[in-house]
Amino acid sequence: MTVHRTIELIAPSGYPHDPEAVHRALQRFHAQGHRVEGVEVTKRRYQRFAGTDGERAADLNRLADPARALPDIVLAVRGGYGAARILHGLDYEGLQRRLTDQPVALVGHSDFTAIQLALLARAGVKTFGGPMITSDFGAEELSEFTLQHFWSALTKPTMTVTGTTPQAHAVNVSGMLWGGNLAVLTSLIGTPYMPPVQGGILFLEDVNEQPFRVERMIYQLHLSGILAQQQALVLGDFSGGKAYDYDNGYDLHAMIEQVRSVIGIPVVTGLQFGHVHNMLTLPVGAEAHLVADAHGFKLNLSGYPTLA
Template sequence: MILPKALQPGDTIGVIAPASPPNIENLKKAIPFFENIGFKVQLGHYVEEVHGYLAGTDEQRLKDLHDMFRDDNIKAIICAGGGYGTGRIAASIDYDLIKKHPKIFWGYSDITYLHTAIRQQTGLITFHGPMLASDIGKDDFHEHSKQAFNQLSQPTPMIYDHTYSELKVISKGDANGEIVGGNLSLIVNSLGGPYEIDTNGKLLFIEDVDEPPYRIDSFLSQLKHAGKLDDAAGIIVGDFNNAKPKKDRPSFTLEQVLNDYLSTLNKPVISGFKIGHCQPHYAIPLGVQANLSTEAKRLSIEPGVIGGSS
């Protein structure tokens, strides 16, 4: 496990778009947020490129990623947005470069694929949190979401309990383990490949957006058949925004689907965490040790950074 160094006032944050083209207006509206909390912002060379449904060619997006890790003046890398495309570049990433230049890496949604690949290839702790064009540059960016960036400036243990949102126990228990996961569809996309997620003894976090219950059913079914649910020490269920059945068609509810797959696991499973495609969006480090307790209805997370940048 490699903990990145905490940010210091005046540090530079690099912004890349490793997936789909971000909304440039929202991206530029987000930059003052970081400047106002004491950081400089440097955009990747290809952030504004459009190549079909990708933010530039695979080579361009990969170069921005490598350049930001290679540049020691860049102390953190925050993704502009998600969409689709990170799985296309995962096999070409120079993971030795990341090991030699570890730093904060932050994003969510399609960035889940990179979180899993980078962690499992290098041991680097990464962060699942709101991005510039997708969240920060929008008018409804929540104050609690803004506060989540404080964890990058000093080692801070985090406790998420019922004071943040209503939590529901799906299966009782208490477990410790590394937090892994992210977007459910991206987790499923990793199965059978070289970056297949390892859930053995881990706390598996899942979230998604705009997926009807039957699709979530299919994702969880695939994870079950792959042994990922049985291997996990516990399940953290984040936000499933707009998980609505298609109109005029019979359907289970999201709650019914989650209960079908998770209620009989004989391990802690709690739903209701506002982590994912939602506002507020609470950011968490991935790869750190955490405790999930249904008796306390609490997720306790160790810090995701150490010390300070040089």
């Protein structure tokens, strides 16, 4: 039996540059019988943003209004840039009162990482790193993998994520799963919006960043003491960085080996998360158990919101 959901759109960052992608996504949701609210946010424009800072913050703050029924899913339209500009304007106390232990899924990735980490840090609200309207649900060719994993993650109280990439060392650790986009996450170091995660399992992804830039940001996490507090670092997709002759053999693999040699915690690779066509949906703030060896890895997850 198909369950019809209420999906509320929010646009905390950039505006959609392809209206056709929005149209495709809406058509697909409507064809499945879902109700989509907040479509007007896809049409707002202010400079390079999907509305003014006040408008974009209001999208999220509406969720704190007890007079409004909560949707099942709160879905980010796209990433880009702009979430950092509204973090100070969010009603964390109201969002905590309204969303804690409720069957509501807030979903997005990329620039949405700033919202997710701020909600975790200031309100203890758990969210999902996952697909968005324009790049995923509105893609010309919809990924069946992305779609199936999205609905499975949002409706089942436990999930297991596996990978077949052979790992350099055996790993068997437990902790809170957290993370997201590397550039966005590192930009929050030293702010009140970086969650103080002790003993966590940190997952990272990024796009269009050279290996040396990725390394520099991971070093910032290392030198600031954040990585030393984690049980493991799990790397997702880092596509889009170009190779240059000047790199002289220094590539993503060399970068990972360098990071592995200095950070003092296990590094697991091959997580199917990031700016990729076939993408996992991962609960940020969930309880996690990670096992890895020469045959791949297994990540068991629980303790996150699921839809009623």
